[in-house]
Amino acid sequence: MEDSTVSGAHPHEPHAGGFATRLNWLRAGVLGANDGIVSTAGLVVGVAAATTTTSAIFTAGIAGLSAGALSMAVGEYVSVSTQRDSERALLAKERKELTEAPEYELAELIDIYRAKGLSPETARTVAEELTAHDAFTAHAEAELGLNPRELTNPWQAAFSSAIAFTLGALLPLLAILLPPVTARIPVTVVAVLVALALTGSISAQLGGGERGRAVLRVVLGGALAMLVTYGIGQLFDVAGI
Numbered sequence: 001m002e003d004s005t006v007s008g009a010h011p012h013e014p015h016a017g018g019f020a021t022r023l024n025w026l027r028a029g030v031l032g033a034n035d036g037i038v039s040t041a042g043l044v045v046g047v048a049a050a051t052t053t054t055s056a057i058f059t060a061g062i063a064g065l066s067a068g069a070l071s072m073a074v075g076e077y078v079s080v081s082t083q084r085d086s087e088r089a090l091l092a093k094e095r096k097e098l099t100e101a102p103e104y105e106l107a108e109l110i111d112i113y114r115a116k117g118l119s120p121e122t123a124r125t126v127a128e129e130l131t132a133h134d135a136f137t138a139h140a141e142a143e144l145g146l147n148p149r150e151l152t153n154p155w156q157a158a159f160s161s162a163i164a165f166t167l168g169a170l171l172p173l174l175a176i177l178l179p180p181v182t183a184r185i186p187v188t189v190v191a192v193l194v195a196l197a198l199t200g201s202i203s204a205q206l207g208g209g210e211r212g213r214a215v216l217r218v219v220l221g222g223a224l225a226m227l228v229t230y231g232i233g234q235l236f237d238v239a240g241i
């Protein structure tokens with residue numbers, strides 16, 4: 001999420017950074033869904049190992065889903081807000097510098113384009129034209145890597161991570177509630193591991209990582225979570241609590 005506001009957009013194309021932004025959102029969505037799958041699967045498998053009472057499993061699942069979705073939303077809201085505050089502070093500082101020391105700022109912009117490989121003459125032409133057009137946006141993009149019109153919205157981030165978590169959480173919840181009692185746990189384990197293989201594969205593709213390793217990691221992680229909570233549930237079942 002950190003670089004979701006970074007974009008190479010031209011001043012005339014407010015949505016030119018949309019592709020990278022969309023990829024980041026998508027990746028965050030897949031990760032959120034992953035969280036929802038693993039945490040809710042662990043919860044319902046643990047409770048189902050201790051009791052066959054459907055209402056107990058359902059209540060635990062719904063409570064886990066709600067708590068998880070809210071905690072994701074709050075966490076995302078806080079982190080994106082903090083990030084946006086610091087981005088806004090940087091932009092305000094840049095705006096102030098542009099009014100107070102425009103010559104110095106122009107030289108700074110020329111240096112940035114020279115460092116990127118342009119000749120001194122070309123760098124000066126580019127910097128002067130960008131400054132004449134929209135100095136603030138030019139500096140925000142070249143110096144800070146920020147598009148002032150595309151800062152991430154904390155509410156949007158909070159809402160979408162809660163939705164992603166909920167969608168993920170629904171899978172183990174349905175998988176444990178729909179089948180007959182004796183098939184509950186096996187059906188859930190299989191459904192969860194297949195879903196995790198899918199989300200692992202998608203996020204590896206989005207992130208450009210190696211697919212096999214990513215899938216193995218997320219599937220093993222999910223299997224371990226269910227194994228641990230199943231073991232805990234069994235202990236309580238055996239203890240007759």
Ligand SMILES: [Zn+2]
Pocket residue numbers: 094097105108139143
């Ligand atoms: Zn500057």
